[in-house]
Amino acid sequence: MKDIVSLCKRRGFIFPASDIYGGLNGFWDYGPLGTELKNNLRDRWWKDMVTTPPIGPDGAPVQIVGLDSSIIQNPKTWVASGHVGGFSDPMVDCKETKKRYRQDHLVVLTAEKADRWPAFHEETEDDEILKRLKKLGMPSDLSLFEKTNLTKLPIEDYAKIIGPDVKEPGTLTEPKEFNLMFETYTGAIQSEDSKAYLRPETAQGIFLNFKNVLDSSRVKVPFGIAQIGKAFRNEVTPRNFIFRSREFEQMEMEWFCHGGEAKMWQDFWLEERANFWKAVGLSDGNIIIRGHDADELAHYAKEGLGTSDIEYKFPFTDPGYGELEGIAHRCDFDLKAHEEHSGQKLAYLDPSRDNERYIPHVIEPAAGLTRGVLALICEAYTVDENRPSGVYLNFTPAMAPKKAAILPLIGKDEHVPIATKLYLELREEFPVDLDIKQNIGKRYARQDEIGTPYCFTIDNDTIADGTVTVRERNTMAQERISLDKVAEYLREKMKV
Numbered sequence: 001m002k003d004i005v006s007l008c009k010r011r012g013f014i015f016p017a018s019d020i021y022g023g024l025n026g027f028w029d030y031g032p033l034g035t036e037l038k039n040n041l042r043d044r045w046w047k048d049m050v051t052t053p054p055i056g057p058d059g060a061p062v063q064i065v066g067l068d069s070s071i072i073q074n075p076k077t078w079v080a081s082g083h084v085g086g087f088s089d090p091m092v093d094c095k096e097t098k099k100r101y102r103q104d105h106l107v108v109l110t111a112e113k114a115d116r117w118p119a120f121h122e123e124t125e126d127d128e129i130l131k132r133l134k135k136l137g138m139p140s141d142l143s144l145f146e147k148t149n150l151t152k153l154p155i156e157d158y159a160k161i162i163g164p165d166v167k168e169p170g171t172l173t174e175p176k177e178f179n180l181m182f183e184t185y186t187g188a189i190q191s192e193d194s195k196a197y198l199r200p201e202t203a204q205g206i207f208l209n210f211k212n213v214l215d216s217s218r219v220k221v222p223f224g225i226a227q228i229g230k231a232f233r234n235e236v237t238p239r240n241f242i243f244r245s246r247e248f249e250q251m252e253m254e255w256f257c258h259g260g261e262a263k264m265w266q267d268f269w270l271e272e273r274a275n276f277w278k279a280v281g282l283s284d285g286n287i288i289i290r291g292h293d294a295d296e297l298a299h300y301a302k303e304g305l306g307t308s309d310i311e312y313k314f315p316f317t318d319p320g321y322g323e324l325e326g327i328a329h330r331c332d333f334d335l336k337a338h339e340e341h342s343g344q345k346l347a348y349l350d351p352s353r354d355n356e357r358y359i360p361h362v363i364e365p366a367a368g369l370t371r372g373v374l375a376l377i378c379e380a381y382t383v384d385e386n387r388p389s390g391v392y393l394n395f396t397p398a399m400a401p402k403k404a405a406i407l408p409l410i411g412k413d414e415h416v417p418i419a420t421k422l423y424l425e426l427r428e429e430f431p432v433d434l435d436i437k438q439n440i441g442k443r444y445a446r447q448d449e450i451g452t453p454y455c456f457t458i459d460n461d462t463i464a465d466g467t468v469t470v471r472e473r474n475t476m477a478q479e480r481i482s483l484d485k486v487a488e489y490l491r492e493k494m495k496v
């Protein structure tokens with residue numbers, strides 16, 4: 001990961017937010033190339049969901065419409081959705097160091113006869129644990145202890161626990177719920193009455209507009225509403241680069257259907273969504289689908305068919321996997337809750353079911369856009385000692401931020417005008433780079449590191465016979481093609 005993070009900064013994909021002030025934990029800025037990459041993934045999702053949605057089980061395209069709702073909504077939204085009451089992580093504080101830990105991230109070494117049980121962060125390696133046991137004057141033999149998650153221990157036992165950053169037991173407090181929503185105020189007066197929240201998921205904006213969309217467009221159940229946008233969570237431990245951040249982007253689609261068809265649609269969307277991630281470049285071997293255990297299910301998914309996640313093998317989860325997208329059966333939880341809290345009728349009168357009136361069920365494919373960007377970068381990162389850069393990014397042509405680079409061999413009069421002309425033509429159709437400075441090896445290296453699939457070099461032969469060299473990123477193979485065939489060549493390659 002260290003190498004990936006450093007390449008992302010060096011080449012302008014992702015920077016720490018407020019970098020010149022030392023950054024801000026959990027916040028990231030997308031640089032020139034990161035923005036292009038994120039837009040490519042975003043646009044492909046939008047195309048697959050809204051512009052050309054898939055063919056449904058009945059052979060006709062399914063109906064999905066788009067939405068762009070406000071980040072700040074009436075705060076009652078989050079009471080109805082369950083976020084004000086329940087969107088929290090249990091935290092324990094250390095009275096001595098004032099540090100705060102997520103209860104489920106701490107592991108305790110328990111031993112029946114001992115009166116001191118050291119606690120560690122769950123990611124602490126065994127050799128670090130042994131070092132600490134030695135420092136605490138305890139036997140450095142892990143077989144004498146049992147590793148127990150702090151959530152499993154009764155409060156009475158907390159008196160024996162030595163917190164991760166102290167030497168004596170008894171400093172950890174009882175767990176307290178910590179709400180993950182960012183608060184703000186609307187208007188000039190800051191009071192409980194003007195308190196509002198930055199949305200922790202884009203989904204609720206869709207539920208709030210269910211009726212507006214039904215009344216204003218020609219959709220009929222089953223149909224979907226799709227939205228891409230920012231979400232904010234005051235994560236206790238943001239980590240693993242952009243994987244878990246406090247400000248991130250989601251791509252969510254709420255699929256409204258009759259409850260009796262929920263299973264069919266959940267299976268349908270699970271398959272569609274797994275195919276999407278493969279189509280944008282994630283390899284089969286790095287993706288798994290995992291059903292949630294009953295104790296992991298979100299409140300809205302407890303009653304129904306549950307949630308299945310599409311998970312990706314990130315370098316920091318390897319050999320395990322980390323969540324990329326969840327496909328949840330939210331039942332009729334949200335629309336029912338908003339009906340109760342708002343007093344507005346949200347039931348649907350279904351003409352294709354003898355005017356049955358019901359609250360539709362929801363199947364929700366909810367993906368992280370920024371987390372998807374991380375998966376694309378991790379997948380693309382390829383070490384190759386046989387090239388000057390030592391590494392290249394193996395993006396699919398469709399996801400690559402730049403589709404091609406135009407490189408005049410010599411930055412002098414003869415090659416530059418031809419290269420510039422080609423650049424001006426190509427940029428009408430593709431994001432391309434015109435790179436004039438430095439020797440050609442360095443320029444290839446730069447393009448390899450930013451994942452540009454094709455480089456076109458203009459040299460003396462171009463002047464003599466109107467051909468250019470094409471260099472293919474992965475194989476580094478070179479061939480000559482006619483200058484006037486370059487656009488057609490690229491068009492063909494972009495179809496992959």
Ligand code: GAP
Nearest residue numbers: 201203243244245248324325326366367368371
């Ligand atoms: N509307 C349902 C929902 O929000 P979620 O599993 O909490 O479900 C959906 O979030 C997706 O959003 C996740 O699969 C993940 O890709 C992304 N996501 C969630 N929290 C995130 C965070 N703190 N940083 C980056 N991405 C996050």
